[in-house]
Amino acid sequence: MEFSIDYFTRLADEAVSQIKYPDVCAGLYEPIRYAMGAGGKRLRPSLCMAVYAALTHGNPLDVISQATALEMYHNFTLLHDDVMDNADLRRGQPTVHRKWDANTAILSGDTMLSMAYGMLAKDAGERFRAVFDVFNRTALEIDEGQQLDMEFETRRRVTIEEYMEMIRLKTSVLLGCACQIGAIMAGASEEVCEKFYNYGISLGLAFQLQDDWLDTFGDPVIFGKEIGGDIVNKKKTWLLITSLAEAEEEVEGILGEDLVPEERVTQIKRVYDHLGLSKRCAAVAMRYADEAVAALRGVALDRDAEDFFVDLAHKAATRNH
Amino acid sequence: MEFSIDYFTRLADEAVSQIKYPDVCAGLYEPIRYAMGAGGKRLRPSLCMAVYAALTHGNPLDVISQATALEMYHNFTLLHDDVMDNADLRRGQPTVHRKWDANTAILSGDTMLSMAYGMLAKDAGERFRAVFDVFNRTALEIDEGQQLDMEFETRRRVTIEEYMEMIRLKTSVLLGCACQIGAIMAGASEEVCEKFYNYGISLGLAFQLQDDWLDTFGDPVIFGKEIGGDIVNKKKTWLLITSLAEAEEEVEGILGEDLVPEERVTQIKRVYDHLGLSKRCAAVAMRYADEAVAALRGVALDRDAEDFFVDLAHKAATRNH
Numbered sequence: 001m002e003f004s005i006d007y008f009t010r011l012a013d014e015a016v017s018q019i020k021y022p023d024v025c026a027g028l029y030e031p032i033r034y035a036m037g038a039g040g041k042r043l044r045p046s047l048c049m050a051v052y053a054a055l056t057h058g059n060p061l062d063v064i065s066q067a068t069a070l071e072m073y074h075n076f077t078l079l080h081d082d083v084m085d086n087a088d089l090r091r092g093q094p095t096v097h098r099k100w101d102a103n104t105a106i107l108s109g110d111t112m113l114s115m116a117y118g119m120l121a122k123d124a125g126e127r128f129r130a131v132f133d134v135f136n137r138t139a140l141e142i143d144e145g146q147q148l149d150m151e152f153e154t155r156r157r158v159t160i161e162e163y164m165e166m167i168r169l170k171t172s173v174l175l176g177c178a179c180q181i182g183a184i185m186a187g188a189s190e191e192v193c194e195k196f197y198n199y200g201i202s203l204g205l206a207f208q209l210q211d212d213w214l215d216t217f218g219d220p221v222i223f224g225k226e227i228g229g230d231i232v233n234k235k236k237t238w239l240l241i242t243s244l245a246e247a248e249e250e251v252e253g254i255l256g257e258d259l260v261p262e263e264r265v266t267q268i269k270r271v272y273d274h275l276g277l278s279k280r281c282a283a284v285a286m287r288y289a290d291e292a293v294a295a296l297r298g299v300a301l302d303r304d305a306e307d308f309f310v311d312l313a314h315k316a317a318t319r320n321h
Numbered sequence: 322m323e324f325s326i327d328y329f330t331r332l333a334d335e336a337v338s339q340i341k342y343p344d345v346c347a348g349l350y351e352p353i354r355y356a357m358g359a360g361g362k363r364l365r366p367s368l369c370m371a372v373y374a375a376l377t378h379g380n381p382l383d384v385i386s387q388a389t390a391l392e393m394y395h396n397f398t399l400l401h402d403d404v405m406d407n408a409d410l411r412r413g414q415p416t417v418h419r420k421w422d423a424n425t426a427i428l429s430g431d432t433m434l435s436m437a438y439g440m441l442a443k444d445a446g447e448r449f450r451a452v453f454d455v456f457n458r459t460a461l462e463i464d465e466g467q468q469l470d471m472e473f474e475t476r477r478r479v480t481i482e483e484y485m486e487m488i489r490l491k492t493s494v495l496l497g498c499a500c501q502i503g504a505i506m507a508g509a510s511e512e513v514c515e516k517f518y519n520y521g522i523s524l525g526l527a528f529q530l531q532d533d534w535l536d537t538f539g540d541p542v543i544f545g546k547e548i549g550g551d552i553v554n555k556k557k558t559w560l561l562i563t564s565l566a567e568a569e570e571e572v573e574g575i576l577g578e579d580l581v582p583e584e585r586v587t588q589i590k591r592v593y594d595h596l597g598l599s600k601r602c603a604a605v606a607m608r609y610a611d612e613a614v615a616a617l618r619g620v621a622l623d624r625d626a627e628d629f630f631v632d633l634a635h636k637a638a639t640r641n642h
Contacts, residue, residue, distance in 0.1 A: 022465075025468050025469070027463045027468050027472055028464060028465060028468040079428055080431060081427070083424075083427060084424040084427060084428065101473060102423075103404075103405040106404060106405060106427060107401070107405065107464060107467055107468060107471075109431075110401060110430075110434065110464055111461060111464040112429075113431065113434060113435075114434075114460040114461050114464065115461070117438060117453075117457055118457045118458075118461070121453060121454070121457070121483070128449075128450060128453075129442070129449060129450075132438075132442060132449075132453075133442070135431055136435055136438050136439045137439075137443070139435040140432060140435050140436065140439070143431055143432040143435065144343075144345065144346045144349060145348040145429060147346050147428055148346065148350050150428075151348055151426060204424055229575060251632065269409055
């Protein structure tokens with residue numbers, strides 16, 4: 001078996017394309033097919049399969065149903081988040097609530113959440129209860145993360161600690177959950193399950209910090225998105241929160257001015273440069289990548305599996321798209 | 322043990338009031354507490370406990386967690402339905418999306434759905450997988466029912482068969498599910514589980530038809546709602562669908578006129594009277610109540626339990642509020 005992210009992504013893509021939707025009620029299921037077919041990194045199902053395969057040397061397709069459940073769940077959160085954020089585009093396509101309407105996004109999203117629970121149960125056998133418990137706790141944490149994210153928008157100040165807790169809940173716990181479910185399905189010990197969960201948590205933090213970095217310092221051609229959107233929207237990212245802590249008056253002054261978007265981005269980036277935030281943000285992301293790798297210390301892995309998890313962590317912190 | 326609906330309702334009310342919400346993230350959990358505390362019939366948890374107690378002669382509190390899960394799930398559907406229907410009031414109080422906002426209703430609703438799954442698992446032991454399967458299938462059916470309900474609003478014609486299928490999905494399957502979960506938790510045979518499921522299905526149909534009847538023919542003081550709302554909103558209920566099938570031109574004529582609400586209600590009710598729809602709707606509701614009772618034939622029940630299920634079915638079809 002090839003142990004690469006491309007391999008697991010292909011398996012996940014294939015599984016997603018083969019999801020069976022009921023023949024009835026096309027108005028409910030067509031938006032789900034649309035959202036699931038829009039692509040994406042398939043990171044959560046890939047992690048689940050990779051952990052399972054690494055621990056069992058078995059067929060990653062043994063956990064394809066749990067892997068697909070994680071992807072379905074992730075896309076459910078995107079449907080509802082996009083309604084709440086009033087977002088127009090997702091992966092370059094109109095969001096479900098734009099292509100259809102908000103009611104469709106709400107109800108098809110609800111359906112995706114129940115479909116995810118159903119897929120989680122399929123072929124899980126005696127492991128189901130353990131898998132369910134992790135997944136259900138994670139779903140509640142992610143709701144809390146989204147709630148915090150929304151509350152932060154209207155709060156004047158957010159500390160770095162609060163921000164890290166928010167992204168842990170909103171992003172990291174699902175990566176931890178994906179790894180842990182792979183480990184549970186492999187019949188791993190609680191200790192190994194926990195190590196993989198911690199790997200996913202740190203991976204998620206590295207991933208999200210690099211996301212913040214890319215939005216400000218990325219190459220728009222390679223990143224595939226406009227640069228500076230977070231600054232224009234005054235989004236409280238690691239960069240903005242840190243700059244507010246270290247150069248409050250200057251940053252508040254720029255944000256308070258009625259500037260055209262490009263000018264605001266230029267001026268805020270000048271502050272970021274002055275504070276050395278590009279390098280510092282990248283360094284923090286890399287520290288979490290290292291923590292992810294360290295979390296797996298003591299887990300017996302073949303060389304190709306170990307390389308996979310190490311590379312993935314470092315790529316999360318250094319990726320340019 | 323007292324075998325009455327009041328008794329089970331009290332147990333359910335008490336359990337709802339004792340739900341533990343996390344101390345964190347009040348913005349997420351406060352709307353849930355508000356929605357759960359607004360009262361309601363607690364029919365679903367009562368059914369679950371009643372079936373369990375009837376089959377085991379045991380303590381209905383053995384299944385209080387599953388019963389509460391059903392109530393949490395039901396209230397989740399109300400939160401999201403109220404957003405989709407843009408409803409202002411629920412049980413005489415402002416809906417969550419009015420008291421807070423739509424985003425709160427969406428996200429707190431999502432949280433309720435995951436909380437419901439979690440409660441379902443609690444203390445379910447080895448029965449969990451069977452309980453989960455019924456619940457998960459039911460949740461998907463209810464989503465389909467809500468989708469159909471929304472689609473019917475913009476469709477010119479809906480047949481009675483389509484309407485009955487919609488209310489089966491939107492309302493009945495959750496009552497069937499509540500009964501079946503009570504039976505599964507009691508360790509009943511598949512045959513008995515199915516009989517109770519069918520009882521809940523027919524009970525739900527009787528209940529919903531009487532709901533249609535009350536909206537047009539109820540006593541506003543006793544019913545506690547304004548009468549005629551369905552007619553004003555041209556809602557395709559059993560009454561309107563039947564009148565459209567039997568007196569199309571007349572009904573279309575009235576609905577097409579620009580009448581003040583009271584006049585539209587008066588004129589449509591005149592057609593209903595002419596067609597004898599009040600008695601006929603009540604008779605169909607009673608037929609489903611009888612079917613509910615018949616579904617339990619062959620189940621060995623104590624006299625008080627049997628009386629309970631028979632009375633409940635007949636009350637569903639004859640209740641005046």
